[in-house]
Amino acid sequence: MGETKSPASFRFAGFTLDLSRAALLDGSGGEIALRPKSFDVLRHMVANSGRLVTREELLAAVWPGLFVADDSVTGCIAEIRRALQDDGRLLRTLPKRGYLLEAKVIQEQAAPEQAKASEEIPPLGRQAPGEAPAHPLPPVDRPSLVVLPFANLSGDPEQEYFADGMTEELTTALSRVRWFFVIARNSAFTYKGRPVDVRQIGRELGVGYALEGTVRKAGGRVRITVQLIETETGHHVWAERFEDTLEDIFALQDRVAEAVAGAVEPSLQAAEIGRSATKPTENLDAYDLYLRGLSRAYRMMREDSDAALSLFCQAIALDPNFALAKANSVAYRVVRKTQGWSGPDEWEEGAAWARELLGLDQDDPSVLRLAALAIAHLGHDYAAGVRAAERALRRNSGSAQVLLSCAWVYVYACQPEVAIPLFERAMRLSPHDPEIAFMLSGIAMAYLVAGDFEAALHWADRSVQRAPNWASGHRILVGALVLSGREAEAQEAAATMQSITSQERSLEDVIPPLRDKEIRVRYIAALRSAGVPG
Incomplete structure (x- = not known):
C-alpha cells in the first residue's frame, strides 16, 4: 500500500485554506487576515466538514493541554465568520452541541517540487562545524x-x-x-x-x-x-x-x-x-505545587479556591524562601476576600507576609506587584502599596500582569487617572490573559471612583460577560447602574448576581478598601439600595 500524503491545501465554498503558507485565500488568491488560532480552528473544521465538532474537541485540537477561557473558541468562530462573510449558514452553531461546517471540501496535494524540497531536509542531529552544540x-x-x-x-x-x-x-x-x-x-x-x-x-x-x-x-x-x-x-x-x-x-x-x-x-x-498538571501529585516539588495552585486559582469556584491556597501554602512549606509562591499566596487572598470566601485570620496572615516580602532586598517585579496589591488591600497601607507598585513598574513595565496588579493598587489609593492607562495597556499587551476579568473589573472600578459611571457600566458589563463567577464585576455593574440613576436595571443586575455568585461576608468586608472613605460609603449604599445583601 502507498503512503498516505497529507494535503497541502483545502478548497471549499470559493475559498482556499493554504496549509503551507498558513493562509486563507479568497477566490482571486488574495489573503484574508486571520489570527493563528482562528486559522487552526478553521483548519480543524474544514478537515472535519460535514461532521459535528464539539467545543471540547476544538479545545483539545487547538489548545492541547492548556486551560483557556470558554470564549476563546467563540471568538475564533466569530472571526472566521467575518472572514468568510458568513451569516451562520456555512459555519453553523448547534446550541449546547458544537459546530458544523456544511461545505464540500476538495483536498489538494503538494506540487512535486514542493514534496521533493521537503524530502531534502537533512535528518535531525546532522550538524556542521561551528553550528549548534553537538550534545x-x-x-x-x-x-x-x-x-x-x-x-x-x-x-x-x-x-x-x-x-x-x-x-x-x-x-x-x-x-x-x-x-x-x-x-x-x-x-x-x-x-x-x-x-x-x-x-x-x-x-x-x-x-x-x-x-x-x-x-x-x-x-x-x-x-x-x-x-x-x-x-x-x-x-x-x-x-x-x-x-x-x-x-x-x-x-x-x-x-x-x-x-x-x-x-x-x-x-x-x-x-x-x-x-x-500531568505529573503525579506525590512527585511534585515546590515549583510544581505552585503551578498547580495557579491552575486552580483561575477557575473562580470555591472548591478550587480552597485547593489553590492550600497548594501555595504547601509549596511555601517545602521552600520557605520561595518568594513568588508566597507572593501569589498573599495576592490570592485578595481574590478570596473579594469573593467573600475568607475571614480576618487569613487576611491578617496575608498582610504580614506581604510586609515580610517588601522588607526583603527584593527586586523581582512579579513579587513586588503581588506584595503591593496585598499590602494595599489586606493591610490598608496605601503608601507602601504605591511605593512597591512604582518599583515593580520601573523593573518591568512591559508585563501585563505587573501593570494589572499595580493598576489595582492605584484604584485602592483613589488615583484613577494613574490606574486607567495601566489597565488599558495591560489589556493591549495580553487581550487573552487568564486574568482578563481582573483587568475589566479593575478599569470599571477605576471609572466608578472617577465618577464616570457610563464608562464604569461599559467595562463592568464586559467583565460580567467574560467571567460570570467574578463577584466584583457584578457589584461594580450594580453600583454604576444605581449611581447613574437606573435603579430598575440595578435591581435586575443584583438579582442576577445573587443567582450566580455566593457571598458569605458583609459588603464592608468584600468591597475594595478605598482610601477615599466617602466614595466607598456611597458605593456600599448604592449596592444595598439595589438589594445586594450585606
Whole structure:
C-alpha cells in the first residue's frame, strides 16, 4: 500500500485554506487576515466538514493541554465568520452541541517540487562545524526559551538586518522577565537559515520553549508574526501578528518587543501549568505545587479556591524562601476576600507576609506587584502599596500582569487617572490573559471612583460577560447602574448576581478598601439600595 500524503491545501465554498503558507485565500488568491488560532480552528473544521465538532474537541485540537477561557473558541468562530462573510449558514452553531461546517471540501496535494524540497531536509542531529552544540544541554530549573532568528519574507536580502534586529530586541526584552531563562543571542543565531526542528533545538539548548517569527516589509509597511512553541511536543502555545507603517523602524521594533514580552509571560505560565498538571501529585516539588495552585486559582469556584491556597501554602512549606509562591499566596487572598470566601485570620496572615516580602532586598517585579496589591488591600497601607507598585513598574513595565496588579493598587489609593492607562495597556499587551476579568473589573472600578459611571457600566458589563463567577464585576455593574440613576436595571443586575455568585461576608468586608472613605460609603449604599445583601 502507498503512503498516505497529507494535503497541502483545502478548497471549499470559493475559498482556499493554504496549509503551507498558513493562509486563507479568497477566490482571486488574495489573503484574508486571520489570527493563528482562528486559522487552526478553521483548519480543524474544514478537515472535519460535514461532521459535528464539539467545543471540547476544538479545545483539545487547538489548545492541547492548556486551560483557556470558554470564549476563546467563540471568538475564533466569530472571526472566521467575518472572514468568510458568513451569516451562520456555512459555519453553523448547534446550541449546547458544537459546530458544523456544511461545505464540500476538495483536498489538494503538494506540487512535486514542493514534496521533493521537503524530502531534502537533512535528518535531525546532522550538524556542521561551528553550528549548534553537538550534545544536548541540561535543562535549567525554571521555564526557559530561545528566540530564534526571525525569517525575512520581504524577498530583499538587504532587509536581513531588520529581521535580525527584531530577534535581538525580543531577546533583550524577554531576558528582563526574571522568572524565566532566555538563551543568549549568539547561541540562537547558530540556527539562522537552518531547517531544524524545534524539538531538536530544545534538546540541544536545554530549553522548553522556542519563539519563532517572520518579518515582511513591502510598500512602506511591515508585518511581523511570532509564535511560541513547546519544544518537547512541538505544540503551539501562543501566536500573534503585528502590522504597521515603517515611519520609524526602531520605534516599531520597540513596540513589538514590548508587546511580545508582555504577552509571552502569561502564555509561558499557562503552558507550564498545563505541563505540571500531568505529573503525579506525590512527585511534585515546590515549583510544581505552585503551578498547580495557579491552575486552580483561575477557575473562580470555591472548591478550587480552597485547593489553590492550600497548594501555595504547601509549596511555601517545602521552600520557605520561595518568594513568588508566597507572593501569589498573599495576592490570592485578595481574590478570596473579594469573593467573600475568607475571614480576618487569613487576611491578617496575608498582610504580614506581604510586609515580610517588601522588607526583603527584593527586586523581582512579579513579587513586588503581588506584595503591593496585598499590602494595599489586606493591610490598608496605601503608601507602601504605591511605593512597591512604582518599583515593580520601573523593573518591568512591559508585563501585563505587573501593570494589572499595580493598576489595582492605584484604584485602592483613589488615583484613577494613574490606574486607567495601566489597565488599558495591560489589556493591549495580553487581550487573552487568564486574568482578563481582573483587568475589566479593575478599569470599571477605576471609572466608578472617577465618577464616570457610563464608562464604569461599559467595562463592568464586559467583565460580567467574560467571567460570570467574578463577584466584583457584578457589584461594580450594580453600583454604576444605581449611581447613574437606573435603579430598575440595578435591581435586575443584583438579582442576577445573587443567582450566580455566593457571598458569605458583609459588603464592608468584600468591597475594595478605598482610601477615599466617602466614595466607598456611597458605593456600599448604592449596592444595598439595589438589594445586594450585606
